[in-house]
Structure formats: C-alpha cells, structure tokens
Amino acid sequence: MNILNELYEFTADFAICHITQKETEMLLNIKNLHVAIDGKEIIKGLNLGVNKGEVHAIMGPNGTGKSTLAAAITGREGYEITEGEIWYKGINIVEMDPDARANEGIFLSFQYPVEIPGVSMTNFMRTAINAKREYLNQAPISAGDFLKLMEEKKNLVEIHSKLTNRSVNEGFSGGEKKRNEIFQMAMLEPTLAILDETDSGLDIDALKVVAKGVNTLRSEDNAFVIITHYQRLLDYIVPDFVHVLYDGKIVKTGGKNLALELEAKGYEWIKENQLV
Amino acid sequence: MEVNNSNTILDEVTQGEYKYGFYTDIETEMAPKGLTEDTIRFISEKKQEPEWMLEFRLKAFRHWQQLQEPEWAHIHYPKIDYQDIIYYAAPKKKKELASLDEVDPELLDTFNKLGISLDEQKRLSGVAVDAVIDSVSVKTTFQDTLAKHGIVFCAFSEAVREHPELVQKYMGSVVPYTDNYFAALNSAVFSDGSFCFIPKGVRCPLELSTYFRINAANTGQFERTLIVAEEGSYVSYMEGCTAPMRDENQLHAAIVEIVALDHAEVKYSTVQNWYPGDKEGKGGVYNFVTKRGLCKGKHSKIAWTQVETGSSITWKYPSCILMGDHSIGEFYSVAVTNNYQQADTGTKMIHIGKNTRSTIISKGISAGRSNNSYRGLVKILNGATNARNFSQCDSLLLGDKCGAHTFPYIETRNESSIVEHEATTSKISEDQLFYCNQRGIDTEKAIGLIVNGYAKEVLNKLPMEFAVEAQKLLSITLEGSVG
Numbered sequence: 001m002n003i004l005n006e007l008y009e010f011t012a013d014f015a016i017c018h019i020t021q022k023e024t025e026m027l028l029n030i031k032n033l034h035v036a037i038d039g040k041e042i043i044k045g046l047n048l049g050v051n052k053g054e055v056h057a058i059m060g061p062n063g064t065g066k067s068t069l070a071a072a073i074t075g076r077e078g079y080e081i082t083e084g085e086i087w088y089k090g091i092n093i094v095e096m097d098p099d100a101r102a103n104e105g106i107f108l109s110f111q112y113p114v115e116i117p118g119v120s121m122t123n124f125m126r127t128a129i130n131a132k133r134e135y136l137n138q139a140p141i142s143a144g145d146f147l148k149l150m151e152e153k154k155n156l157v158e159i160h161s162k163l164t165n166r167s168v169n170e171g172f173s174g175g176e177k178k179r180n181e182i183f184q185m186a187m188l189e190p191t192l193a194i195l196d197e198t199d200s201g202l203d204i205d206a207l208k209v210v211a212k213g214v215n216t217l218r219s220e221d222n223a224f225v226i227i228t229h230y231q232r233l234l235d236y237i238v239p240d241f242v243h244v245l246y247d248g249k250i251v252k253t254g255g256k257n258l259a260l261e262l263e264a265k266g267y268e269w270i271k272e273n274q275l276v
Numbered sequence: 277m278e279v280n281n282s283n284t285i286l287d288e289v290t291q292g293e294y295k296y297g298f299y300t301d302i303e304t305e306m307a308p309k310g311l312t313e314d315t316i317r318f319i320s321e322k323k324q325e326p327e328w329m330l331e332f333r334l335k336a337f338r339h340w341q342q343l344q345e346p347e348w349a350h351i352h353y354p355k356i357d358y359q360d361i362i363y364y365a366a367p368k369k370k371k372e373l374a375s376l377d378e379v380d381p382e383l384l385d386t387f388n389k390l391g392i393s394l395d396e397q398k399r400l401s402g403v404a405v406d407a408v409i410d411s412v413s414v415k416t417t418f419q420d421t422l423a424k425h426g427i428v429f430c431a432f433s434e435a436v437r438e439h440p441e442l443v444q445k446y447m448g449s450v451v452p453y454t455d456n457y458f459a460a461l462n463s464a465v466f467s468d469g470s471f472c473f474i475p476k477g478v479r480c481p482l483e484l485s486t487y488f489r490i491n492a493a494n495t496g497q498f499e500r501t502l503i504v505a506e507e508g509s510y511v512s513y514m515e516g517c518t519a520p521m522r523d524e525n526q527l528h529a530a531i532v533e534i535v536a537l538d539h540a541e542v543k544y545s546t547v548q549n550w551y552p553g554d555k556e557g558k559g560g561v562y563n564f565v566t567k568r569g570l571c572k573g574k575h576s577k578i579a580w581t582q583v584e585t586g587s588s589i590t591w592k593y594p595s596c597i598l599m600g601d602h603s604i605g606e607f608y609s610v611a612v613t614n615n616y617q618q619a620d621t622g623t624k625m626i627h628i629g630k631n632t633r634s635t636i637i638s639k640g641i642s643a644g645r646s647n648n649s650y651r652g653l654v655k656i657l658n659g660a661t662n663a664r665n666f667s668q669c670d671s672l673l674l675g676d677k678c679g680a681h682t683f684p685y686i687e688t689r690n691e692s693s694i695v696e697h698e699a700t701t702s703k704i705s706e707d708q709l710f711y712c713n714q715r716g717i718d719t720e721k722a723i724g725l726i727v728n729g730y731a732k733e734v735l736n737k738l739p740m741e742f743a744v745e746a747q748k749l750l751s752i753t754l755e756g757s758v759g
Contacts, residue, residue, distance in 0.1 A: 076710055102716040110714075114707045118729030127725055128715040135716065167729065184715065 026087070027052050027223050028073070028192055033084035035065070035072045035248075041082070042068045044248035050192070053220040057234055057259060058227045060245035061267040066227045067111060069245070070196045073225075074108045075101050088192065103135035105191030109181040109198050116168040121180070122150065124168045125187050132188065153186040157213045175206040182213040189217070194225045199233035211236030231263035246270055307364035313337060316464055319364045323433045323468075326440065336453035336463030343457045349620040350649040350681055351589050353562065361527055363465045363498070421482065427511075428473040429484055432500050435471035442473055446504050450533040450570045450597070458529040458564040458591075462498045466531070469499035474509040474540075483739050485514040501532040505540035507573065512543040514742055526551075528587075529564045538573030538600065543581070545738050546594075547746050550586035557616025557645075560588025567594035568624075571603035571632075579606035580623065581737045583746040588617055593651065595624035598632035598660075605634040608734040612727075612750060613646030613678070622652035622683075627660035627693070636667040639731045641750075642678035649681040654695055656688035663693040671701040672730050674723065724750065 028050040035043035042065045050056055060066055071079045073086060075098035085092045093101055116124065129149075130140045141149070150164060159179055169177050178198050185193055195214070199207055214224060214237050226237060234242075234256065242258040243250045244267075251270060252258065262270070307318050316337055320330040345356070422429050428439060435443050453463035474480055505511055515532075528550070534542050544567075553560025563586075569578035580594035596605025607623035625634035634654065642648040654665045671680035682699050704726050712722035728735065728747050735743050 074714055077706065097718070098710065098713040099716050099718045102714050108714050110711065114705070114711045116708055116711070116726060116729055118732035119725055124715070124725070127717055127721065128712075131716040131718065131721065188715070 107190030340460035534569035536576035553588035
C-alpha cells in the first residue's frame, strides 16, 4: 500500500470517526445491521454513515449483499432485519412503511425497474408527487406546474417526450429504463438517493447522461449512495468515499482512489486481505 | 414486513364499504307480494297500458311458468322465492311535473348523493338524463333538443302510449320473451325503462344517459330498454346503476334490446355498481340481465362497453347478432369482484352475414373470496363468409382466495372464417407494488393505479363522463376500492 493510499485510508477513518461523534446530525447512520432473506443471513453487521452533501460508492463482488442493503434501507418486504438499526434524519426507520420512507426523501434507482402496463409515466409521476405532497400536508400540484416540472426534468436527463407518454417502463430498452429512473429521481428530488447498479447494461453515452443527471442534482442538501460493481461510473460521478462490501460487511473504506485500486487489483485482493 | 403483512394490506384494500348505502324515504305505491296473472294485470293497469301490452305480458308469464331457472352458470346462491318479491313499486305521483323545481326534494337529494344533479347535468355536461327510480321515469331532460332531431328518448311506458307502432315493431324482436328464464320474467313484469329511437341519418348530438336505481325494500327492478337506430344514424348511450344498502337480496332482471339498421352505429356503455353485499357476503343485488344487439343492416355496428363492479351475483352476456353483411360487433368489459361477489359474464357474437367482424376484450379482476368467470360464445354460421373474430380474455388476481375462470365457446361452420382467442391470468406482483411504494405511493393507491392501467384498454372505450367515474369506482371497489 503506498503512502497516498494510506493517507486516503487515514482521511476516511478520520471522517468516519468524526461523524460518529455527531451521529444524530447524520443523514443516514446504519449500525450493526443484520439482514436475512428466508432465514439466511446476507448482511452480517454492517455500519455506514452518510452525511448530507456526500457521495458514497459501495463496491464489491456479486452476491455480497449490495442490493440487499438497498432493499433493507428502502423497506422491501421479505428482507428481515434481525439486528441493528437504520437511522435516517435522526429516526430509526426499521419499522417504517416503504412508502413513508420514500416520502421522507429516500429514493431507490432500481437495478431492474418493473413495467406497469397501462399506467402512463405522466400519471405515475403525478400520483407519486401528489402522494408526497399529501404526506407533507401540501395541496396537490396543479396541472400547469406539473407539466412545467416534467419539461424541466426531462431536459435534465435528456429523456424524450415520447418516453413519458408511454406506460411505466413498458417496452423500454435497458438504457431507457435506467434513464427513466434518473428522471424520476430528478422529479422527486430525494434527500437520500440510492443507485443500485444503475450503470449495469449502459453504453457509454447513457452512462454519461445518468452521471450528468446525478452531478446536476448533487448538492449540499442531499446525499448519494452508489452501488456499483465497476469503477467505470465513478469516472463520471466522483465519490467522496468508497466502501468495499464483502460477505455482508464493509471490509474496507477509502477515498475515490480505492475504486481505482480495486479495478486494478480485482476483488481477489480484498479476499486475500480478509484472510490475512 | 412479512408476507402476512401484505395480505393484511390487501384485505384492507379490498374490503371497502359500499359508499352508496343510503335509502330515500319517498312514499311508494306497491303491488302486493307475489307473482300471479293478477299481479301482471295490476302492473299493466297501473301503467294504463293498451290491451296488446297486457297480452304480451301474459303470454310471457305463461311461458315463464313452463321454464326452469338456469343452473349452468358458475354461480351459487340460495333458491329465489319468486312469490316473495314485490314486482311493482312506484314513487307516489302527486301531479305532472313541469320543471325540476317540482321534483320531490328528497328525490333530488338522492340524485345528488349519486353525483347526478340533474341541474348540473343539464347546464354543464350536455347529457340528457332519463332517471329511473324504482320503475317509474321521473324526469327526462333535453327532450326538446332531441325532439328537434326527431329523436325519441323517453320512458318505456311513455313509448308504449306515444309510439305504439315502434314498440310493437321492435319489442321482443331481439330478445323474445321465450329467450330465457329471466327474459320471460322481465317480459311479464317489466316496470319501466327507457326507449330510444334515432331516425334515419341522424347523429345524436348528445350522449344519452339513464341512471337506474333500486330503492324500495324487497322490490325487484325489471326494467326494459329498447334502442332503435335507423339507417345511417348514430347514438352513444350510457347506463349507470347504484342501489342502496339492504340486507335482503334484491332481484334484478333487465332486458336491453338494440336494433341497428344499415350503416347505423350504437355504442352502449354501462357502469354498474349495485350493492355487492357486505364483507361476509350477506345481501346484495342479484343481477340477471339479458342484453342483446341486432346488427340487422349491412355495415351496422354495435359496441358494448361495461364496467361491472357491483351486485352480489352478475349473470350478464351483452351480445351481438351480426346479421347484416359487413356488420361489426364489439364487447369491452371490466368486471371486478371482491369479498363474496360472483360474476359470470361475457358475450355472444353470432356471425350470420358475410364479412362480419367481432372483437371481444374482457378484463376480469378478482379479489377477496370472489369468483369471476368469463363466458363467451363466438359462433360463425354457414353463410358468414370471411367472418373474423378476435377475443382477448385477461384475468387479474388479488390475493390467494379468489377465483378467475374462463369459459370460451367457439363454433365455426364456415371454413373461410378466422377466430382468434388469447387469454392471460396474472397477479399484481410484489415487484410492482414495491416499485410504487418506493415512489411514495401507498399500497392501496398502488393497486388502484395498477388495476386502472390493466383495464385501460376498456376504460378508454367509455365516454369521457363515464371514464372518470369508472376509474374512481375501480379504485373504490378495491380500496375501500380497487383502483
């Protein structure tokens, strides 16, 4: 390990240590999380702290629990939290319904977005936005404001008008589906956005569009957790922290160069380190 | 977050209370309980009918006495005691009404609860409403506008008096009283209904609309509708139904007949949300309806669109007899059943003429412990050269205690015909629900959204005024409605 890496390690450790001290102010604070599916433990004591304004990348080989983590944070049924806590905006959200979590500002860009036949994107988005407004005791959005918002966000993610006229994800190509996820993210303006393998199956142009969307939305008031298998996306969305998830735990945390190192050395390197 | 939880949500979502369970206290004039020739004479006399009408009723009654109640449908219910039913109930007439102001305020209130303020309809929507409360047509609007075009749109009983030649010519020509058990019963005791006549070459400028409503306790409603579209005419007709909440089952056996002559087109749309019974399956309307259209002329077209969300039992097959060459029959249906509701519904497309075409799109949605059956017949007769049919029957299941069944019958006797049938059965997936949840949409709203999307193809066929109501109804039926 060279000096630079050690320095990154140190910075990261320092950062984690630092945020631990003011936990209550953290946007997301996951403590000793254990998650099981059908009784089989997938996440085995995971800790993660995310502050507003930060971008965290979670990397790791297949089957180590990356998507399970996303599902647990968003409250998907069938993902049983057997131990630990998920603090979000100072509330332990483990018992909170998934729609309430969404309305509190947690957004998941799905790895495999589902099709909903017969429901237009426009109708879907309007329902979602009004659900959030209802949750926040606000009046429904007017038709005019809604259309204006749609136009604005469509330009942001370079999505074609005809896509939003179609049914939700129905007949969309892989790239269109992922772009549509970013479009929805732009529409809903989440505080915490989790991107689950958004880069998989994307060509370089689509990847740039997705990255541009994220970079435009990135601000001091929100945070991103980017789950990815490859370093490629991180060339365009530069993370503040990179975590390596292995066998249900975060085994290594570093700065953006950790991703490069992983890319160069492969995950075998992590496995070997684990054994040491 | 276990599976149990989702079932609980689904239960809650699918067990909405009936929202139209109010009862209007209007003095009613009733026939004595039971069914004899005397009952029929009573009805006929009450309605001051001509002799030929009484004769028709009596013939139908005598025929009905020979018949057995059909048992082939996939529905189960205790035997109906036909002698325990009141066959005629009319709101007591005070005097002839000249304007809406004179209508019983309670009656108007009922309309308002149903969301069909006549005033508003009159002013805003340009819809002529012939409202039927327990058998007697109370108020008909827009008569003048229609009269200018020579269109007749009135209560059936009025047509019997004012247009006897038309009624005699067409009544029973599509659904003869010998047709089936319930058609015979209706022909004997029908109380009122609507009559619509569109003369040659006239395109009806309004959507015609009838709201039926069963009101008094223990009264069956037996309305009868006859629509005649002459050569080259067009009409879009809407029928909507609600019934107040009652413990006893109410029998409803209606007949709708449509005749379309050369190049005529009739669109008939129904939104039916009669009381479906409570969550335990107690009460609710028994709906045994015979609806049939005759494409008598060449290039004529009849399209049925129905959204069936109510009744504890639905037995209904709006059909088309494609007699004229190049005639077209269409059937678009959404049937929702919840709790203990049972629906056996579909269509019959009888191809007689050459180059006749039919389309069937049926979307069944079952929830709770309900049973939902599609039953359809496509029959191509010898002479129906180049007949075409396309059928699509989809079933959507919510939960794991309901049933969806498809009974398609295809008979073809002409080798040049092409008949296609597609069927799918699906469930609302956990993935779809979670996707919606993750966007902040709760499960109840999500089901509404998904179901409306699923039924969109059919809902799109409804006139605008109805489409919105139908969407809400789907949501209400499955939430506190399935939406």
